[in-house]
Each structure stands twice: as C-alpha cells, then as structure tokens.
Amino acid sequence: MKPIVVIGSGFGGLAAAVRLRAQGHEVIVLEANEQPGGRASVFRRDGFSFDAGPTVITAPHLLDELFTLLGRNPRDYFDLMPVDPFYRVEFPDGSRFDYVGDEERIVAQIAAMSPDDVEGYRKLAKKAEEIFAVGYDQLVDAPFDSAWDMVKVLPDMMRLGSYRTVYGMVASFIKDERLRQVFTFQPLLVGGNPFNTTSIYLLIHWLERKWGVWFPRGGTTAVVKGLVDLLADVGVEVRCNAPVGRIEVENGRATGVVLEDGTRIACSAVVSNAEPGTVYTKLLAPEHRRTHTDRAVRRKEQSMSLFVTYFGTKKVYSDVAHHTILLGPRYKGLLDDIFSKKVLADDFSLYLHRPTASDPSLAPEGHDGFYVLSPVPNDQSGIDWETTAAAYEAKILDFLDKGVLPGLKENLVTCESIDPRYFAGRLRSMDGAAFGLEPRLTQSAYFRYHNRSEDVEGLYFVGASTHPGAGVPGVLNTAKVLEKIMPAPAHPVPVPRAGAPVAAK
Ligand SMILES: Cc1cc2nc3c(=O)[nH]c(=O)nc-3n(C[C@H](O)[C@H](O)[C@H](O)COP(=O)(O)OP(=O)(O)OC[C@H]3O[C@@H](n4cnc5c(N)ncnc54)[C@H](O)[C@@H]3O)c2cc1C
Numbered sequence: 001m002k003p004i005v006v007i008g009s010g011f012g013g014l015a016a017a018v019r020l021r022a023q024g025h026e027v028i029v030l031e032a033n034e035q036p037g038g039r040a041s042v043f044r045r046d047g048f049s050f051d052a053g054p055t056v057i058t059a060p061h062l063l064d065e066l067f068t069l070l071g072r073n074p075r076d077y078f079d080l081m082p083v084d085p086f087y088r089v090e091f092p093d094g095s096r097f098d099y100v101g102d103e104e105r106i107v108a109q110i111a112a113m114s115p116d117d118v119e120g121y122r123k124l125a126k127k128a129e130e131i132f133a134v135g136y137d138q139l140v141d142a143p144f145d146s147a148w149d150m151v152k153v154l155p156d157m158m159r160l161g162s163y164r165t166v167y168g169m170v171a172s173f174i175k176d177e178r179l180r181q182v183f184t185f186q187p188l189l190v191g192g193n194p195f196n197t198t199s200i201y202l203l204i205h206w207l208e209r210k211w212g213v214w215f216p217r218g219g220t221t222a223v224v225k226g227l228v229d230l231l232a233d234v235g236v237e238v239r240c241n242a243p244v245g246r247i248e249v250e251n252g253r254a255t256g257v258v259l260e261d262g263t264r265i266a267c268s269a270v271v272s273n274a275e276p277g278t279v280y281t282k283l284l285a286p287e288h289r290r291t292h293t294d295r296a297v298r299r300k301e302q303s304m305s306l307f308v309t310y311f312g313t314k315k316v317y318s319d320v321a322h323h324t325i326l327l328g329p330r331y332k333g334l335l336d337d338i339f340s341k342k343v344l345a346d347d348f349s350l351y352l353h354r355p356t357a358s359d360p361s362l363a364p365e366g367h368d369g370f371y372v373l374s375p376v377p378n379d380q381s382g383i384d385w386e387t388t389a390a391a392y393e394a395k396i397l398d399f400l401d402k403g404v405l406p407g408l409k410e411n412l413v414t415c416e417s418i419d420p421r422y423f424a425g426r427l428r429s430m431d432g433a434a435f436g437l438e439p440r441l442t443q444s445a446y447f448r449y450h451n452r453s454e455d456v457e458g459l460y461f462v463g464a465s466t467h468p469g470a471g472v473p474g475v476l477n478t479a480k481v482l483e484k485i486m487p488a489p490a491h492p493v494p495v496p497r498a499g500a501p502v503a504a505k
Contacts, residue, residue, distance in 0.1 A: 001491060003028045005257050005267040007244045007283075010038030011054075011472050012463035013273030014227040015066055015479035017236050020271070022069040023483065024492020027236045028265070030257065032243035036228050038273070038427060039434075040472075042221035043310055046414040047364040049219055050310040050371060055353050056086075056189065056323060057214040058207055059473040063223060066476075070234050070495055077226030079217040081358050086213040088321040089182050090404065092329050097182050098321075101209045114176035124173040124183065125206070131160050131199070132206035141480035143451060144467045150446035162198045162441065167332075169199035181331055188375060190470040191303025191435025193339040195332060198441040207473070215322065215358045234495050247279070247459065249288045254458040268489075269458040271482065276449040276461050277302075277430040277437075284456065291454045301443060302433035303470070304338050305378040305420035309393050310371045315411040317368055320404060322357040326350040339438075342381035344388065348374045350396065352404065367413065370405075372396055378420060379432035385419045393417045435471075436464030444469070451481045460486065 004020055006013045009031040017027045035041055039053035057063070060080050067074035085098035097109055103125065110121050134156045144150060161169060170183045184194040186204040216222045228238050245260040247270055254270040272279045277300065280292040328334060328349040337345040351373045356363045363369040374396060377383065397415070401408040420432030429436065437443050448467045453459035462478040464470035 001026050001489070001493070002266050002268040004269045004271060004486075005030060005244075005265055006271045006273060007257065007279070008032070008038060008273030008463070009036035009224075009228075009238050009240075010273050010463055010475065011040060011224075011227075012466075012475035012478050013038070013271070014224070014231065014238070015476045016271050016273065016462045016482050017231055017238075018066045018069060018227065019479050019483040020486065021231070021234050021236050022495060023486065024489045024494070025268075025486075026489075026493055027231075029231070029236065029238040030242040030244055030259070030265070031238060031240045032274075032428065033426060034240050036238050036240060037221065037224040040220050040224050042219065042224075043416070045310070045416065046312060048310075048312040048367070048369045048414055049221070049362045050369060051220040051353075051355065052308075052310075052418070054220050054472050055215065055355065055371075056083075057216060057220070057223070057472060058204075059211050059476075060214050061211070062473055062476040066227065067230055070230060072230060072233070072498055074226070077230055078223045080214040081217060083213045083215050083322050083358060085321060085323075086208055087323045087325050089185075089325045089327065091178050091181075091327050093178075095178065097178070099182060101212055103209070110179060114179055117174050117176050117179055120173040120175065121179075121183075124170060124202075125209070127169070127173070128202045128206040128209075132203040132210070134160060135200045135203045136207060139445070140468045141477045141484070143481050143485050144446040144448070145450050145452055145485065147446060153445070157200070160200070162200050164199045166192075166194040166197050166199050166201050168195075169202060170194075177331075178327075181327055185325060185327075187439065190439060190474060191433070191464075192439040193304075193335050195335055196339065196438075196440050198439075198444060200444070201439065213323075215355065217359055219355060219359065219362055233498075235493075244274070244283060247283045247456070249284065249456055252288070252457050254456050269460065269486070271460045271462060271486075273461075273463045275427075275429050275436060275463070276465050278428050279461075280455070282428075289455045297430075300430075301438045301440065302378050302380075302429075302431040303435035303438045304375050305423055305432045306434040307374045307376045307389070307392060307396075307417060307419045308371055309396060309415060309417040310369075311397070311415040312363055312370070312413050313368045313405075313408060313411040314366065314413050315368065315407060316356075316366065317354065317405055318357075320352070320354050320357065322354055324352040324354070324404065326352060326404065338375050338377050342377035344376060344381070344383050344392070348396065348399075350374050350399075352400070372400060376420065378434075379424055383420075385421050389417060389419050392419075436469070439469050451478065452485050
C-alpha cells in the first residue's frame, strides 16, 4: 500500500499523521528542517533550552486524545503543569492585572480597578460562554468545504454578533480601557488584530477559563518529542531534512512528491501542513491550479509577523511571572501600524516568557531563561531587517532592563533574535507571516483555505491557514477536520498494541 505523505511536522502535521494512522493508513511525515515541530521548534544554546514558539498550552485534552486514539497513555510521553496566573498584564501606568481562570479572582481585580465594570464583565463572560457553545463545540472541527456549510451556520453567527470585532464586542460590556485590553489581546496570540478579528474569537476567553493554561515539563518541545515518539511506536517515520520541492499530479490527482534532492516518493494522497499559499504557488505547476492561481493566492491577507529575542541571564528574576504581557502606551494606534500601515513603530507591546518560572531545568542552575516577543508587520512592509534587527533588539532589551528586568544587560549570558526572515525562510511562510492567514471574518471557516484542495484530488491541508486556524488547539482541530473528510483505507493496517514490536518496512 502506498503511504499518505504528510508534508511538514508542525503540530497540525503530527496530529494529522496520528489520526490517519489510527484510521489504518500507512503514513510518512516529511519535514524540511533538521528537527520536527515547525513553529514549535527548540533552540538549545549555552545550556539553555528555548522553545521557539508556542508556550501557552490550552485545551490540553486535544493533545491527550492523540495518544489515547492509538491506545497509548499520554502521561508515558509528556506531562503538563498548570500555570497561574495565566498571564500577568502590566500597564504603562504601573498597574497590573492577573488574568486567571477563577471568575471570583477576576471579579475581585476588576472591582479594585474599575468597580463599574464588574457587572459588564459577568455579562461578557456569559457572552463568551455562548459563543463557545457554538463556535467551539459545534464548528471548530466541522469541515467547511462547501458554501452550504457556511450558509447553515450564518443564523447562529448573526445571533451571536460575529459581524462585530473582538474589541467592539468587549467595549460594549467594559468601560475601562485597561480592562478592554486585558480581554481583547488574545486574538494577537493567533495572528489577529482585535480591531478586525470577528468576535467569535472571544471564545478563547471561555476556553481558557474552562480548561486552563498549561506548560509542558521540559518545554513545548517535550510534547513534540512525545508525538514523534508516539508515531515511531506505531510505525510512522518522521523524516527530517526532507524538503518537498514538488507535488506530482497525474490526471488531476496527487500521486507522489519529489524532494528537493530529487528523491521521489509515491503516495496515495498528500496532506500538507506546509503553508497552502506556498504549496499552491511553489510546489504545484500552474496547469494544475484553476482556483488557487498565483493571483488568487496573493489576494489573501497574511497575519502579522514577530520579532522574538531568546535570552538567558546569570540572575534569577523570581518575581517575574511565567507569562507577562507588557502593554505599551498605544493600543489601537500600534495595531494600526502593525496590521494596516505596516510600519515599524517606535513603541511596542511585548509578551515576556519566563519558562524557568515553571521549570527551572530549562536553564543552568542559578540562571533564568526568557523570550520576549514583539508583534511587527509582515514582509509586505518592506522593512529591511538586515539593517534594522540589531537596533530593534537593543531597544527591547533596554526597555526590559529599565523596567521589569533590572540589571538585565549586565547579567545577559546568551541572546539571539528571529524576525520575519525566519518565518519566510526557515518556515516557508507567505510574507514572513507568523500565524498564516490573518483570522478576519472574510478569511474564516469557508473563506479560509479548505482542508480538501479544489484543484487537485487527493491533496489535503491542515495547519494554521486552514479552518479553524492558528494556535495549538486550532491546528490540532484542523487534523480533526481532516479525519472527517479523508476516505478510509481499502485495507487498513492495524495499529500495533503498546509494547508490541513495530514491523520493519
Ligand atoms: C513565537 C510564536 C509563539 C506562539 N505562541 C503560541 C502559544 O503560546 N500558544 C498557541 O496555542 N499558539 C502559539 N503560537 C501559534 C502556534 O505556534 C502555531 O499556530 C502552530 O504551531 C502552527 O502549527 P502548524 O501545524 O500550522 O505548522 P507549523 O508549525 O507552521 O509547521 C509547518 C511545517 O511545515 C514544514 N514545511 C514547510 N514547507 C515544507 C516543505 N516544502 N517540505 C517539507 N516540510 C515543509 C515547516 O518546516 C514546518 O515544520 C505561536 C507562534 C509563534 C510563531
């Protein structure tokens, strides 16, 4: 039996491989880079272990069920620790808000900051719960291949006010500008501008309250390793340093892939976890694309990019929380600069990650490991990062040194940054976007890249630019959509029981 080829080993690709294998398909995963994980790669440097990307794990059952599907115990592969507070939000006026899961703790802080908003928050939480009941429970893993799929959900979307933006919806309940920011920054974690993203994304608030925020022991990379080990245990190879250069199509059907070194691998179907825009324009010849022409691909709006600095210190900052959001003096203005004007602003809002708050083993003893992330415009900005990156990094470190991390510069022992060049180059994303397609209403559900290609039979997509979208829970759900639309194998290959030897290929 020819295998299904999965291109890319991000969370979406690994989850797809698990689900296809559980259905009885033969599967092989081909990853362009030297390590699996995609955005969830790991940088190891000077005794520190830095997760490159996702650090906030929500909806942990979505990870666990990948293991149980194959008859394995997830706790034999990875372990999660709860994080409290979920985020500490710090404002330029010196005030702070601990964003947590417990309603009474949230309300007590709102009462201290803006007593008039307590009632509004309770209504907002109720609204988030209602949106969750439809947007998550019913739609998150539903296929949106046909316009009819979309038409069916329109009444619910109208009733819930999905035509409003996240900020617009929150502002209708909450008056204090700082609290509005506390309850609207979440879409930024999946590449969306709260002033543009449909209020469906308010469901993130309820999702976090319902299932909590978690951090893997050993970092997010430990979950990636767990998934790769799981796949090895059931006979699925995750082959690194295997960039796919071309998808072969015969009579309108995907029949194989050709690696950049010329190796050909025949397959029964292709599932791409690589960015659909890149796949359509770079891996498929134009004669095979009636819908996704170069022009159609270019018309789509990509999310913003990120500038991320990974650094370690010989001082431990024990009063800094695991996740800190450092909001700058401007909110809407800064987001306009990033998303619309596409200029690099003089000010910034930052997310500071201190994984050693939960797991000190990620840094040498007596040291602290961090990353600091600044949303920046994607490559449509024309910013020359070659000449800009060093000064931008210095400015961010200087800001931290003068504020939340006093003495940072003299205690710095390792430091390295990435910028849109990393996303465009290493991860092959369109316009150096960090989160794939921007999640706005006109690019959601049916209007996002479909999980089943309209142009080539036997070509499927999972990952951030497909429904439901970016973020670890999002891309894990794209694999659930795939599972629903992939035809069952004619001769299913049984999954070996735990502990049973895997047949040699
Ligand atoms: C800095 C950062 C922080 C984030 N923080 C969070 C967070 O805290 N919580 C959260 O839930 N989400 C977070 N996200 C978002 C989340 O990480 C992503 O949405 C998710 O990991 C994307 O997964 P994916 O399956 O779409 O694939 P990706 O991770 O994008 O992987 C795609 C893979 O395809 C491979 N590939 C591409 N082209 C080819 C080819 N031709 N041949 C072979 N392989 C190819 C790439 O090398 C890559 O490995 C963050 C993202 C970033 C960048």
